[in-house]
Amino acid sequence: xxxxxxxxxxxxxxxxxxxxxxxxxxxxxxxxxxxxxxxxxxxxxxxxxxxxxxxxxxxxxxxxxxxxxxxxxxxxxxxxxxxxx
Numbered sequence: 804x805x806x807x808x809x810x811x812x813x814x815x816x817x818x819x820x821x822x823x824x825x826x827x828x829x830x831x832x833x834x835x836x837x838x839x840x841x842x843x844x845x846x847x848x849x850x851x852x853x854x855x856x857x858x859x860x861x862x863x864x865x866x867x868x869x870x871x872x873x874x875x876x877x878x879x880x881x882x883x884x885x886x887x888x
Contacts, residue, residue, distance in 0.1 A: 816873070818881045823861075840864075842885075851875055
């Protein structure tokens, strides 16, 4: 999230019809509680980025517009699990 933060493989991502849930693995969690973001607070930026590893970008928050870049495969999985949300 943001331009200088990279969670790599220590972030758990989940979604349902109501929103997106982000949680850092327990060993890294002190001071970072799980975060739930409703879909009304998320914008999907069109198109993919990256030359080798394709990514999609989400913008979190209506006013903050915090970028969250995720792999295209994760984006597709989230889209399938959330239905029309």
